[in-house]
Amino acid sequence: KFKYVLEIASKEYKKISLLIHGGEPTLAGYHYFRELFDHQKYLSDSAGCNFTNVIQTNGLLLNEEMADLFKQYSVGVGVSFDGPHNDYLRSNTSEVYRTLKLLQDKKVRFYSLCVETKETIANLIETYEWYKKEGLNYKILCFIDYNRNNSIYNVTPEEYVKNIINLYKYWIADKECNISVSTLEGFANVRLGDKLSQVSKTCVGNRISVNADGSIYPCGRPYDRTYEVTYVDELKMISDCFAKPGYIALLDLLEKRKSKCKKECKYFSICNGGC
Numbered sequence: 001k002f003k004y005v006l007e008i009a010s011k012e013y014k015k016i017s018l019l020i021h022g023g024e025p026t027l028a029g030y031h032y033f034r035e036l037f038d039h040q041k042y043l044s045d046s047a048g049c050n051f052t053n054v055i056q057t058n059g060l061l062l063n064e065e066m067a068d069l070f071k072q073y074s075v076g077v078g079v080s081f082d083g084p085h086n087d088y089l090r091s092n093t094s095e096v097y098r099t100l101k102l103l104q105d106k107k108v109r110f111y112s113l114c115v116e117t118k119e120t121i122a123n124l125i126e127t128y129e130w131y132k133k134e135g136l137n138y139k140i141l142c143f144i145d146y147n148r149n150n151s152i153y154n155v156t157p158e159e160y161v162k163n164i165i166n167l168y169k170y171w172i173a174d175k176e177c178n179i180s181v182s183t184l185e186g187f188a189n190v191r192l193g194d195k196l197s198q199v200s201k202t203c204v205g206n207r208i209s210v211n212a213d214g215s216i217y218p219c220g221r222p223y224d225r226t227y228e229v230t231y232v233d234e235l236k237m238i239s240d241c242f243a244k245p246g247y248i249a250l251l252d253l254l255e256k257r258k259s260k261c262k263k264e265c266k267y268f269s270i271c272n273g274g275c
Contacts, residue, residue, distance in 0.1 A: 001232050003039055005210055009238050010047040021056040021220070023212075030066050037073040054078065056113075059099035060092055067106045077103060077110035083138070084130040085120045089153070100136060111182070112138040117153040121160065124167040132179055140164070140183040190270055203275075204254055208241050216241060218250045 009016050040051040054076040062077075070077055079100060086093040103110045114127065124140070131138050142160055145151040164183075171177060171184050209217045214232040217223060218241075229246040241247055258273035 001210075001214060002036060005232060005235070005238075006039060006043060006051075008235065010043045010049045012238055014049045015052075016049055017052045017054075019054050019056070019220075024058055024061070025055055026057050026061040026066065030063075030069065033066065033069060037069065037075075040073075052076075056080070058090075059096040062099050062102070064102060064106075067102055067108055070103075071106050071108045074109065077108055079103070079110060079112050080115075081112045082114050082116075082120070083112070083127045085123070085127065088120060089115060089117065089143075100134075104135065110137070111180070112136055113141055114138045115141045115143050116155060116160075117143040118155055118159065119153070121155050121163050124163050125170050128167060128171065128181065131181075132177065135178060137180040137182075140181070204250055205242065208238065218247050 006016070037053070040053075043049060044051060053073065055070070056078040057080070059079040059081065062079075069075075079096065080090070081096050081100060082089060086096070090096075100110070100112065112131070114131075116124065116127075120127070121142070142155040143151075143153040145154055164187075168184055168187055171181060172188065203219045207219055208229065209220050210232060211217070216229040216231065216235065217227055218229060227246045227250045229241045229244045235241070254273075261273040262268045
C-alpha cells in the first residue's frame, strides 16, 4: 500500500517528507526499506518530486546493511537512547550504544532522543558532557505520562524549568561544544527573535498519518475515532484528506485552543500555542 500512497502523493506534490515510526519500524526488515526507497527514486525520476525520509527507531535491529541503505538514501535516523542513564528506563543499553557508534562510523545523519525523568532531570549537565564526549547529537525530552499524573517518572514544569535553565547557561558559555543539542538551540533561536520551533510548528494542515491497518488520521496522534479521516483504499488524492470531517474536527479543536492561549498566556508569541 505504501507504493500507492507515494504514487498519488507524487501526482500532487513536488516535495514529500516521510516520518517512519511505529511501534518499531525496523521490524519491517531491510528488503521492505530497500523497496520503499527504490520506489521513491523511481517516482523522483519519473514524476520529478523530491523525497526526504526520517525514521524513529529503538536501534536494536539496525545493522550494518541497513545503515548503509540509510546512508545511500540520506535517511535521517532518530534513536531512542538516554545517554549515561539509559538503563533507568530502557534495556539493551550496550547493543543500542553500538548502533549509535555504527551510525557514527557510517556517517549516517542521526541524533539521539534522550528522555529525562524526575530521577534524572537534575543531572542534565552530566548528561550533556557525556554526549559531548561521545560526539553524539541529541534532543532532550521530558517524561510525561498523560494517563498517570502521579507517575514516579513525571517531571514537573518547575523541575524542568529550573534544570533546563542551568543547562542552557552552561551550554551557551561552553566554547568546546562539538555537538548539536536541538532543544537548547530552539531556546537560543528565541533570543534571535524566532519562535520556539520545537513546539510552535504544527503538522496539522500539512501532514497525514497512515497507520498499519490503512486508516488515515491528521497526525500521529490523537487516535480518537472523531479525527479519523479515511482509509488508504478509499483515497484518491492526498489533498482530499484536508477537507474530510475528521481533519476539520482537529483543525477546529486547534483553533479554539490557540484562541484561548492567545488571550490568557503572555508567552503565546513564543510558542504560538504549541502542538
